[in-house]
Structure formats: C-alpha cells, structure tokens
Amino acid sequence: MGKKSRVFLGAGDWELRKASELQQRFPGRSIIVRQKRAQVPIDQALRGASLVVCHHSNCAVDAIIAGVPFECEDGAAHWL
16 A cells, blocks of 8 residues: 555555454464565566455456455455
C-alpha cells in the first residue's frame, strides 16, 4: 500500500499485521510481502502464487487475469 493510501485509510502497518495473520492461517507456507514500488513486475511476481491478499489494489485484478485466487478488503475487485 502506498503512503498516501496508508495515511488516508489510517492503515498503519496493515501489511505486517496481514502477513502475521496469513502465517497463522497457512503455517509452513511462504508469505511474500511485495512492496508497492517493487522491482519485480506484478505478472512475474504472480507466477507460482497460491493466493494474493491486498487491502485494495489493482494487483487483485492482475491476480484475476493470472488465474490466481485473491482476497481484498476494499476496492473494485472486492465485489468480484
């Protein structure tokens, strides 16, 4: 999540909290936290992914296109 969204939504350390929650839900699975300005393109990052989790993001739409299941809390993809 970008700085502007984090401040606007009061999201604080959402990614760290969510990563911890996911580790509890899926013990033994590798959890990768991809930064908004990551060097690896999203289509490449999605290869081999089992699940995309985001607060609200276009990456949920990218996951749909790539055939990767997703969970998001808000945004356009939330209703898909």
